[in-house]
Amino acid sequence: MTFRFAICDDEQIALTAVSGILVNKFSEHGVTVKADTYAPEQGLADVLCSKAYDAIFLDINMPEQDGVKIAEELRARGNNADIVFVSGAEDRVFGTFSVHPYGFIRKHKFLEDIDVFVKMYMSDRFTENDPEIEFKANKTIFRLRTSDIVYVESIKEYQYIYTDDKEKPEKLRESMKTMEERLTPCGFIRVHEGYLVNYKYIMRLDKQELVTTTGKHIPISRRRLQYVREKYMKLSR
Incomplete structure (x- = not known):
């Protein structure tokens, strides 16, 4: 972290x-x-x-x-x-x-x-709201604190997990739906078909995209915009 x-x-x-x-x-x-x-x-x-x-x-x-x-x-x-x-x-x-x-x-x-x-x-x-989650990539098992994960990007059948302390993402074969189910309870928002973002790293939220504190520009799908705004406001309270 x-x-x-x-x-x-x-x-x-x-x-x-x-x-x-x-x-x-x-x-x-x-x-x-x-x-x-x-x-x-x-x-x-x-x-x-x-x-x-x-x-x-x-x-x-x-x-x-x-x-x-x-x-x-x-x-x-x-x-x-x-x-x-x-x-x-x-x-x-x-x-x-x-x-x-x-x-x-x-x-x-x-x-x-x-x-x-x-x-x-x-x-x-570091409270109970910041758990470690176990992931499996190929034959390797690794654990990440949810607070370290900035966003998850989905490309075909692979998920790329970007953290705030590494430039290279962790790659694993998993569905975005499964990632969403595991991470949504930890403060993550599905902003696009291909992106799941940790709300704590959102620095700016616009109509078409958001910007993370790490400087990454991530698109927001039009149909999810209202949901993203409401979810972000709720989590930020």
């Missing part, structure tokens, strides 16, 4: 430290972290909204832009990424509740708080 994080701070040393420690801590649990770092500047909210992040780490007191105001702008635009404040300004923690932050990491107790955050985040993300 891969988490995508954005880290915003006016101090380069903080950006380097936070990103490096997050990568190392999550790797201990077998999870990959892709971290983008940003210095505060005008238009930062535009940049953050243009990408699909699982969590955004914000310093509160930054000279160019206030972290809480950036968070408020993100929420006003409908950005629902988890927000984590990383700051030494403990007196301002109560002023952050309006944006419903996921957590607060104190800079003077950084290592202690980051351990708590990682354990909590892992616990929240």
